[in-house]
Amino acid sequence: MVLHYDIDEVRPYINWIYFDHAWSMSGKSEADKAGLYADANELLDAWQGKHQTHAVFELFDANSDGDDLLLGDTRLPMLRQQRPSAPGQPNLCLADFVRPLSQGKADKVGVFATTVDEAMNHSRDEDVYRRMLAQVLSDRLAEGTAELMHLQVRKTYWGYAPDENLSMKDIHAEHYQGIRPAVGYPSMPDTSVNFIIDSLIDMKRIGIRLTASGMMNPHASVSGLMFAHPQAHYFDLGKIGEDQLRDYARRRGVPVELMRRFLSMSLMKR
Numbered sequence: 543m544v545l546h547y548d549i550d551e552v553r554p555y556i557n558w559i560y561f562d563h564a565w566s567m568s569g570k571s572e573a574d575k576a577g578l579y580a581d582a583n584e585l586l587d588a589w590q591g592k593h594q595t596h597a598v599f600e601l602f603d604a605n606s607d608g609d610d611l612l613l614g615d616t617r618l619p620m621l622r623q624q625r626p627s628a629p630g631q632p633n634l635c636l637a638d639f640v641r642p643l644s645q646g647k648a649d650k651v652g653v654f655a656t657t658v659d660e661a662m663n664h665s666r667d668e669d670v671y672r673r674m675l676a677q678v679l680s681d682r683l684a685e686g687t688a689e690l691m692h693l694q695v696r697k698t699y700w701g702y703a704p705d706e707n708l709s710m711k712d713i714h715a716e717h718y719q720g721i722r723p724a725v726g727y728p729s730m731p732d733t734s735v736n737f738i739i740d741s742l743i744d745m746k747r748i749g750i751r752l753t754a755s756g757m758m759n760p761h762a763s764v765s766g767l768m769f770a771h772p773q774a775h776y777f778d779l780g781k782i783g784e785d786q787l788r789d790y791a792r793r794r795g796v797p798v799e800l801m802r803r804f805l806s807m808s809l810m811k812r
Contacts, residue, residue, distance in 0.1 A: 543563065543598070543600065543699065544596070544597070544598045544698045544747050544748060545596070545597040545599075545691060545694075546594050546595075546596050546597075547594060547595045547596070547597070547599075547687060547690065548590060548591070548594060549586055549589045549590040549591075549593060549594070549595070549671060549683070550586075551690065552606065552611045552683055552686045552690055553586055553681075553686070553712070554567055554710060555687070555689040555710070556667035556682045556683065556685075557685065557686070557714050558579075558798055559680060559687075559714075560663050560682065560685070561679075561682050562575070564678045564681070564716050565578060565678065568723075570740075572587065573574070573793075575683055579797075581675060582675060584601075584681065585672075585675060585676065585679060586650040587795065589662060590745070593658070593659040593661065593662050594658075594659060595656065595657065595658045595659070595683050595686075595687040596656065596657050596658070596687070596748035597654065597655070597656045597687055597688070597690075597691040597748065598655050598656075598743050598744070598745065598747050598748045599652055599653060599654035599691060599695065599699075599743065599768070600649075600652070600742060600743050601610065601652050601695075601699065601700055602614045602650065602651055602652075602653065603617075603648040603650060604639070604640055604641075604648065604649050604650055604651035605640060605642060605643040605645075605648060606637040606641065606642050606643065606649075607642040607643045608656065609621070609622050609635045609637050609698055610637060610738035610793060610794070611636070611637050611644065611767075612639060612643060612744075613742060615652065615735040616738065616741065616742060616802055617716040618652060618738050619790060619793035619794050620636045620637045620730070621729075621730075621732070621778075621779055621782060621786065621788065621790055621809060622629050622634065622725070622744060622779070622780050623635070623639070623777065623780055623782060624779075624781070624786060625780050625781050627764065627777055627778070634718070634729075634771070634777045635667045635726040636730065636767065637738060639721075639769045639773070639774040640769065640771070642727060644758070647781070650712065650770065651767055651768065651769060652695060652700065652767065652768030652769075653739055653742050653743050653766075653767055654688065654691060654692075654695075654722070654743070654764075654766060654767075654768060655739065655745045655748065655750055655758075655763060655766075656673075656685075656687040656688045656691060656748075656763065656764045656765075657687075657748055657749060657750050657758070657760055657762065657763035657764075658683050658687075658760060658762045658763075659662065659682055659810075660686055660740055660749060660760045662676060662679075662680045662683070664763070667694050669740065671769055672764070677761075677762070678710075679805070680761075680762035681761075683762065684760075684762040684763055684764050685764055686743075686809050688711060688724070688764045688766075689762075691719075692722050692768065693706075693713065696718060696719070696720060696770075696812055699777065700719070700754075700768075702719065702770045703719050706719075710752050711745065716776070717783075718749060719770065719772055720768065720769055720770040720771065720774055721768070721774045721775060721776055722766055722767065722768045722769075723767055723769075723776060724764050724766035725739065725765045725766055727766075728776070728778035728779060729776060729777050729778065729779055730758075730767070731767065731777065731779065731807065731808045732790075732801075732804050732805055732808075733755055733756035733757055733794070733804060734755070734756040734794075734801075734804045735756065735775045736752055736757075736758065736765055736795075737752065737756055739765050740752055741767075747756070750763050750765075755803075755804070756804070771772065779789060779800075781808060781809060782808050782809050782810065783809075783810050784809075784810070787802060787809060788804065789804075798807050
């Protein structure tokens, strides 16, 4: 399914904490912050009616098979923590939040991508500050679009939480049921997973193109998975050892040295 949103639909879902972080606003004066917010909202006003943001998602019958996800006819290998988040806790893998194939009953997993109109992310403004403002706002709008889409999926399209009624503060604090881990984030650091996601939902439908490394263009884009399990939560894989690298490359059907490049920032030092 493809969804298109006006800027004013997404604006309430912008998490301004990350906007502040991008501008290193911690410790800055209230006057500096107010000026930045005023400029940001002025640009959002200018984009309203001229540009949109976009989402594409599909819900697949799914099961887990060891550390792999089976999404319809597609196998999507996942990575597992080599050290638990805390003593006594299990070493987690995203596949843990999906019903095992051995139970003989299908579960569901969502696959999604969101982005903005390319012109928003590639401002030609000669003013460096205005160009940076457009880039940061585009990133926040892509994330806000994922937030809004995920809410609609939970309440309507998947419908596993139809009575959810959370404040925006609670939504940004992720107090809803389920998770939507994104590619490139701590539990799914391998950007080449985007090639599999693209084969499932065809990101070109909303204007996303992939580079040779699986990075998305426009840069202000988000892709990932959606899980509904009540105990699903975000986690950090930590550093990946040589044994898991080789096992993961085998399951992906990718040469080890190529996978080493995809996961270079997540590997233990040899």
